Amino acid sequence: MRLLRNAKIQFGLLFFATWANLFPQINPVDFLKKAKADYAVHDAPAFKILQTDPTSVLRPTSSREVAVTIANLFKGGKVPDNYALEISPGLLLANSLDNYKKNPFFYRARISFATKTMENSVKHLGLGVRLTLYDDTDLRLNNGYEEILKKIGKISNDLNSSCADELAAKIADDNFSALLDECMEAKKEYISKKINAIRDSVKEKNWNAPIVEMGFATSALSGDSLAKSLSANSYQFWLSAALPLGKDGQVVAGLNGGVSKNDRDELKKSEGSLGVRGYYGTNKQKLFLEADIKAASEILPSYSLNIGYEYNLMNGVWADISLGLIKKDGSKFVSSSSLNFRFATPE
């Protein structure tokens, strides 16, 4: 069995190496920049449009905090230096699961704001919105899953109430709270394991559930710190949709476009990309086939076609290997190959 597996790996590596030499090669990083479409809407479009990756992002978690943060932000009418803020309008609604179920659109919406100070003291401001229009992967809206969790919660409460049977006679004692805490805590691990198991199973089953997201962002430049001479210099949008393809497949499409100012200070420089990717496999490992087209004003469109394999190495760490053909700047198709690692927030 091991021999067979080794043979498969060796064959794969040999095929990868052969493919890489069949066509003229290009730099994979260059390839990604020039021909790859955006398949996902960025978490914070305002940061994306400013091409900034802030180390600290303010995320106020209540309507009061939102008000205080915004008031401090523009204190004295000045635009702050290198600032990043992300808020959810849902926080302005009551913080309840019931309300979330009635208005998931508002809870999932994110507004992002960022500033960046350029070398010549010019302020660059970005404002973005990210909307989830449809999401069957949302575990808070999965009724079947919620019913199972309610049953687990009932088991937990029944176990904890058995502590009351033991301790009711000691209710007047000084150490009553500590004794009840100790008794309840002893039952927690059993329940925690049950929750982990069911959540993992639902995520595995729902890996290819439908989801549609979109994002908008605009950026503006200001010559001074008071933002009196703000001038919009770019607009960008993203649209991303994923649909199941049978039980083990998924189709993901990403559309991205934007317009920005050219050298003559006119909002006429446009660019756009469209990508379609098909997956087959499980949440752990998948084969993919993708086709991208990217176009921009004053340059010829580029095209790419790739086939690859994606593997979840560990929680939050993904590796993918791909082989492909690309055509850009009016040239002939050339081959490309890449090995990438992606890091996401561990679940």
Place this chain on the structure above:
Amino acid sequence: MAVVVKKHVKILPDDAVITVELEFDTLLLCTYKIQLREKNSNQVIISWFGDNSNDEEDKYVIGIANESDGKTVWIFFTVIDQTGEGGKYEVRALFKQNGKLIDDGILSSGSRIISPGDNLQSGALVAILQTN
């Protein structure tokens, strides 16, 4: 660590009805079990179960004030992190007599956080009903 809050809730000795209402500030799933127990005993008079998936279903009649002295109300809750991303929560129990909030009649877990990976937190709010 579980959340345990114990409090004496003072009620007026009259024929008014005592009720308890639960409020939840959270996007997490919270299930609960309420038990009314006899004075100086672990004998359960009545139990109710529920959760926070509907805001309008968490109100219960404990009984007549004159007959409630010394009885205990035990509210066991389990807050479950559905997504694995963690979150904040607060659970409050509001005791009312004849529809009016009783002085010192709010038992609160306080604002608490479940960290990603912790899956759940359990707690108990224990009220000892006491006539003035």
